[in-house]
Structures are given as C-alpha cells and as structure tokens.
Amino acid sequence: MTSSLTDTLGRVRALLEPALRDAVAGLHPWGGDMAAFSLGWTEADGTPAGAQGGKALRPALAVLCAEAVGGSPEQAVPGALAVELVHAFSLVHDDIIDHDEQRRHRDSVWKAFGVGPAVLTGDALLALAINRLAATGNGPAMHRLSAALVELVNGQTEDMAFEDRPWTGRNAVTLDEYCAMAARKTGSLLGCAAAVGVTLGGGSAAQADQVHEVGRELGVAFQIADDLLGIWGDPDVTGKPVYSDLRRGKKTLPVLAALAAGGHAAGDLADLLAAGATGDEPVRQAAQLIEEAGGRAFAMELADRRVAAALAALDACLPSATTLRALCLTLVDRTR
C-alpha cells in the first residue's frame, strides 16, 4: 500500500468515526450496544475491543471520489457514513443467512446475541444509513443508495438461489451468471459509494454514472478475491475457518471455473462435490483439484481483467485521481 493511500485511509477513518458514533447514539441503548459490537468497537460483553473495526474502504471510495471532482471530504461524509452502515447491515444479515459463526476472529452478531436481536441490529444499521443520507436532502444521492440496496438484496437472493442449482449439467451456474450476481451483490455498493461521493462532491450525473461502473467492475474482482480467500486464505488473516466456502458447498468462482474447464481433475472434482463431502480430507482434496483444473489461476486472471477494466474506465473519467487509483488496486490485492 502506498504511504499516500495509508494516510488517506487514516484520514477517512478519522472523519467517519465521529459521524458513525453519533449515528449509533441515536439507537435504543441495547440496540446501540449490539451495533457497537457489529462495528468492532466492543466485545459482546460491552468492554472496548482490542481488534480494529473495518478498513472503511467504501467510505474511502466515497471521499476520494468527492475530492476527485473538486468537493471537500466533509461533503462526502454523509455518503461515506451511509455506505459503511449499509455494508455493516449486510454483513450482520449475511452471517445469519449463511450460518456463519465467525466474523473478523470474533463471534458473529447472531452467535453473540441470538438471531432475533441480530435481525434487529441489521435493520437498525440500515435505518441509520437511510436516515443520515436523507438528512442531507440530496435526492440524487438518496436515489442511488436506494437503487444499490435493491440490487444488493437481489444479488444476495441470487447467491442463495445458486445453492439449489446442480454443480454440473445444463442447469449448472455459468461463469456469466456468477459475474452478474457478483456485480449486484458486491459491485452495487462499491459503485454506489463512488457515485454518491461524486454526487455529494458536486460532480455531474454523467461523472457519477462513470464511477458507478468503475465500482461495479471492482466489485466483481473484489468478490472473486473473497472467493479465493474463502478457499485458500489464511484463517489467521481472514478470521474464518480454512476452506470454509468449500465446506458450505458455496458456488464460488474458482470451483465453477474448475468444473467448466473439463478434463480429469474437473471430473474428479465433480464426483467429490456430488458426494457432498464436507470433512477435512475431502475439502482439502477439493481445493487441490480446483487448483489442478486451473480454477484458481482462472479466478486470479479474471479478477485481474476486471481490475484492469475498472482502472481503464477510471483513467478515462478521472485521470489525475492517483490515490483513488491506488485504492482500487488495494481492494482486490489481498490474495497475492
């Protein structure tokens, strides 16, 4: 990471934190406690957390985009706050949906407080996001956030619907379907962060549309990077069990690409997945077969292509935004 980018992320977190704390202070005390836990500020018992919260990549995208069109970082804060809260909402609900017990080396919210309270915590974070952006009175920014929300939910629904599809055959999930899902599930909020930043910073609707597309492309690459980490990521870094996505039988890109490649390893992988094995040895074998069939390499290449497309689009619309460019690279550079 460049030192200028490190500085920027620190600066954005310093701008964001008071706004986040002020928003959470508007919740019922118990709801506020759960929100504070979900944001990484406290442990489940309310004591201050040792670990850091999120990296605030989406808020940084919003702030850098506002600055790139001549706005001030302060103008971008309500947008940065809203996208961070929507991101936090989606993680809390995702962990319920995916039965994930761990997030960032700690219990997920439902594991710590129960499913009902976690549903409410997610709802509270989303309500605050909407409320704080609505308070700006900026209609176009609000409309972008709301459209991203619909897309995000549709992407999550599609991802869940993939679980009932077969691994192989006519009804298998195609790579194109996967990319469209990732653009919705992950790209919508990144695109929104960028577009809302431009909008609040005083940029034109055309500029907002352009950076929105940049964010969507990055989102696909970001999701693929997540998929790679979900199989080969170091649990000490990811905070999740090793091979977690394989154990859950998730239809992630490396697996889909491996199966689509055909050949001996792909055939063995299909047999293994069809058997529904989730034990330590079968998932280790599956990871090896995905790599042999070329699924890992293909996923890395596709992520690189999507990042290159995003950067080309960014250079075309905001050629002098070098820190923004560095941020875009960082978003997906977690797998090397």
Added chain:
Amino acid sequence: MTSSLTDTLGRVRALLEPALRDAVAGLHPWGGDMAAFSLGWTEADGTPAGAQGGKALRPALAVLCAEAVGGSPEQAVPGALAVELVHAFSLVHDDIIDHDEQRRHRDSVWKAFGVGPAVLTGDALLALAINRLAATGNGPAMHRLSAALVELVNGQTEDMAFEDRPWTGRNAVTLDEYCAMAARKTGSLLGCAAAVGVTLGGGSAAQADQVHEVGRELGVAFQIADDLLGIWGDPDVTGKPVYSDLRRGKKTLPVLAALAAGGHAAGDLADLLAAGATGDEPVRQAAQLIEEAGGRAFAMELADRRVAAALAALDACLPSATTLRALCLTLVDRTR
C-alpha cells in the same frame, strides 16, 4: 364501518395494487415469490392465495391525508406504497424475532421458507420501500420515512428489551414506558403515513407535523387494541393461537395495568407469571385474573382516551376530513 370508508379502502387498494406489483416485479424471481407470499398474494407453493392481503390501512391514511390538504390520490401513491412495504417488512422480521409461526391464518414467512430467506425477504421489501419513495425526489417525505424507520426499530428493540425486565418491583415496565414504546413501535409508521400523505399532497410542514402527532396517538391505541386481541381475540379472526401473547410472556398493556392495579387478583397474577407457566390452564387463569384486576377495562379506556386525543388533534388541523376521521376510529375499533 361507514360505506364511504369501505369505498375509500377499496379505492386505495385499487390504486396501490399495481404499484405494489410493479415494485415486487423488480426483485429476483425467487425473492419476488417470497415477497408475494408475504403480501398474501400467493400460497407458499406459488399458487394464487384464496385469502385477502392486508387491509392497507396505512396507505389509506396516506391517501386521505393527501386529499385532505387538496392533493390528488395519485400524488400520495409512492408514500402509500412505501409505508405498506415498510409495514410488510416489519411483519416479516417481527415474526422471526418473536418466533411466531402463524400470520393471517397461514405460515409466517420464516416458517414457510426458512429464517435466512425470510431475513432477505424483509430486507427486499424495505429496500423497495426506500427506492420507490426516493424515486419521487421528495426530500422531506424521504426524511420522514427514514426517521420513522429509526423510531420503529428502536421501538421494536425496546419491546424486546422489556422481555428481560421483571413483572413486578422497582424494575418492572411502567405504563408510561409501555406507551412510549408503542408510540415508537406502532405510532411511528402511522404518523409517517399521515405526514408523508400531507407532504406528497402539497400540504405544509406544519400540517405534516400535526397529522404526524395524530398518527402517533393512534399508534398507541392501535397497539393496545392489538394487545387486547393478543389475549382475548378470536383465533378465527386474528389468525393467531388463543392467548398467544400470554404464552410468550409478552409485557402487554392489559397485563402491566392489571399488575399495577394491586389487590388480590393482581397478586395471584404476579405469582402465576413468576412461575412462568405457559400451559393451557395457567394462561386461561392468567387471562381471567387480568380481567378481574381491571387490566382489560383499563386497556380499553386508555385506548379510547388516546383515540379521543388523536381525533381532537385531527379536528383541530383538518376539521372537514370526515372519512379520515372514520378511518382513525376503525383502526382501533377491532376489540368491540
């Protein structure tokens, strides 16, 4: 119900339905199927439902308020749509939170499709609500909806926090605390429906504030009526098991009022509740003791007082809105 009000509710449902169907069509097909079930349009297997959906009371409030300030019903539709979708969202998530297996004589969404899909269905309904109101570009209306959302979630959180409070003693839930919770949990969306109707219909911010208060008062009465139905309601009418709130040990107003009344019946009731009995005979006994201690009569009186206050406030700001007045009466007239 007056014939003019019956006509109005039919007219509002006819206005609302195409807008609702158009909104739901924007979801992923599977998400749309679950949303259609949650709205009462279909059975869980996708076949058309025999039963009717909701009565669309909140949309009617929005439309009548818009008309009362000289606006057209069409102007109110995005607001009517948004409050109906927020209401649907809150029911889907509430049923998860409260472990309610039944809603309107049918399986609740989580019971029919699973908890994860139900979380997503609620999120989808909320996302559509925000998106459709944001599309109007009416900043004040959006700000009201978002503020109501935060209040609604805070009210739900408070209601849940009440569950961990004792039935009696210094830490018991007071009647004032109950009313403040009900104003948030139930009053916020009714107040918002009215205020958004006025706003979209071209009324002033002061008029919107006034009808907002009317809606909040009605909300408290509405919640008390719900509490009465939750104990003494006919399961054939409510679609919920008899004494359902008593079985769950919910801190509803008739129980709190009975305990606060003191005397012999209140003492017996406190003992029964402290024993945590949830069987058929204990809950039947509890219902009888609540009535003997005066909890049922007190709750009815309090609901009447809140309705009277709401109608007085309505008469002061919109004296000629007779159908709106009739609607307000209907909202809480379900327990007689």
